[in-house]
Amino acid sequence: MQSTLAPPLQLAKIPTYIYAVVFSSLCIVWGLLWDIMWHMSIGRDGLFAPPHLLMYIGAVVAGLFSGFKILQLTFARMNPERAASVRFWGVFYGSLGAMYCVWGALTMLTSAPFDDWWHNTYGLDVQILTPPHTVLLIGMMTVQFGAMIGVLALQNRFSQNLSMNESETDPPAQRLKVMFTISAGLLLSILYTMLAEKMGSWASHHSSSYITMSIAFPFYLLAVGRASSLRYPITITAAAYMLTMLIPSWILPLFPATPRLGPVLNPITHYQPFVFPLLLIAPGFVLDKLLHRFGNGRLNDWLLAALTGTAFVLVITPVQWYFGGFLHTSPNAQNWFFLSSSMSYDTDPTWPYHYKFHPHWLEPLPDFLKGIGIALVCAILSARIGLLWGNWMKRVQR
Template sequence: MQTAFPSSFSRTKIPAYIYAVVFSSLCIVWGLLWDIMWHMSIGRDGLFAPPHLLMYVGAVVAGAFSGFKILQLTFAKMNAERASSVRFWGVFYGSLGAMYCVWGALTMLTSAPFDEWWHNTYGLDVQILTPPHTVLLIGMMTVQFGAMIGVLALQNRFSNTLTSSPSTDVQSHERQGKRLKIMFTIAAGLLLSILFTMLAEKMGPWTSHHSSAYITMGIALPFYLLAVGRASSLRYPITITAAAYMLAMLIPSWILPFFPATPRLGPVLNPVTHYQAFLFPLLLVIPGFVLDKLLHRFGNGKLNDWLLAALTGTVFILVITPVQWYFGGFLHTSPYAQNGFFLSNSMSYSNDPTWPYHHTFHPHWLQSTPEFLKGIGIAILCAILSARVGLLWGNWMKRVQR
């Protein structure tokens, strides 16, 4: 998506709506995690429960700032930024990121009354992916993808201007560009947090000794991590994205258990008195660092993308498997993990504390060595295909400038 930019672009600062949509993405992640912990600790919530309000704030801020930007470009015909915008519905002009944010915000707000009706009809959710939550998650991820694309397009345009305009204030421009690069990896880490939350039931510590968890990781993670790695111009984008994801997941779970919470919906099998934390995230910084190193060595056309996908997909599974096997086992079984840092002392009020498999692997989640190795082989094949899709997506993102 190459385009010509006005000469004044080099003097343009990062627009406010870019900061707004990244902030919205953070509100959405923390609102969702708070909502999960609310369900674990209190139970039934209302339409305007505090976690929901935080998510709505994210939707409204993203929709309002992005919508204003679209209307500004649509009606201000002499606006120089209009040349680098996308026309849609034959009327409106705006960036791809702004359009995704508006659509995602509308989807999120539409899901709210649907979720209220669902609770009134069927009671408390027992799964994350109920129909209204699925609609909500689609809206959330659309807003977050819009935040990513909005930052990425501006990053790519800044880079294009720096190389094409010798009159650019290089020092100031490089500071803005570096800020955009970091904001992109933060936005990517926040979207990764939602992706993990959607699949947490299949990748939790209790699944770490079963190959199905690594098949899920092989399908869901390489395409995303490699797309980010290829699209970003930072030296260690996958590592930073993984670190942002881990912090985004951990901060609410480290803070909220200090606050009191009382169950309001039976049966109360575990009478908790404080918020119960969510899961400790996957240690993606380790395979993320390895993937960054592989992209340094074999990326940028040094290796055919199919061969690069085969290498990165295979290495991802070979690294994440021992990391999560041992760390997941530690989280699930070790008494040293049952604290406020590693979060393994968390237990929903609806869980029976006398169940024997809270801190021991259930036989369902254990496999023989041949079965496990067969599953890891399948995970490697899935990861290779996932990595190839990720590289293709990353190529597209590198060209986004609108």
């Protein structure tokens, strides 16, 4: 896996399988979001429902292209790329990214009949993290991590083996950098979706939401920031995540959808969108600035983790407090753009807390500040793990 073992890379163009696995990652995210909105708007979906098919397409494309790449390196002994591959099971050769994609695709396809059996046995579920969904999400994230690592390995090899006539501003090099942040944004979308039930706008005035954010996001954002060679990688990753989340929620409500499973408490006629995502782009920009100023060895990683973790909490808390309050209570947020008018078919529209905070999600100021203190500690530890992971990713070249 180390860079010293990888042969020089002359990058005339980006391999097709890299485009394929990033496309697969996009299909997987949008298939998942479509599936969530299908459950909100229509109800029970079958094994071959359109959202599932989109996810299967992502799994199959990633598995086939990555599997072909592995077989090509395994049987073409004279292929120069073989020296930069990883041997596994004593027989096969392939990149780390390709191996992750194959295993993730197999896990996703295995989870499909499991999920169908679960629905047939226990009925409709409304939770994201049921056992079959957890297996599916593990497979999705493995494919997406494979796509991200596949792009990253090429970026790292190319950056280290620049010749006198090559530059990191060459089009292939720039595309690799951007593709890495896009693939990172797609994986971030899945991570957010897994935890969305704990960080909705209804919870924006409760410290538990910020503790969850502080555990989940600093390690990932700082790992991406350290591994990428772009100037604002965390900001671009956060922007990619936001667009990935919002585009399906802006488009699908244009299409009709009627509930097929009772009880129907809210007789909708069109798809209901998911949620407006967290504004991670705000702390992302600050983290980029701090990495520019204090990264690259200028500051010990523990001190850098303390600085960036603290900055994450100090930025995301006021930003999401006010923006979450706006989303949850303001009539100006109840439109197609901010998505706050979304309401699933099995939700009682007369419930009094649709557009005001439930007492359970409010806490006294001392309790809130105590929770933010816990979030601060979590963010610092999360940031330190992220910097460590980022150091590993900077060395990946296989």
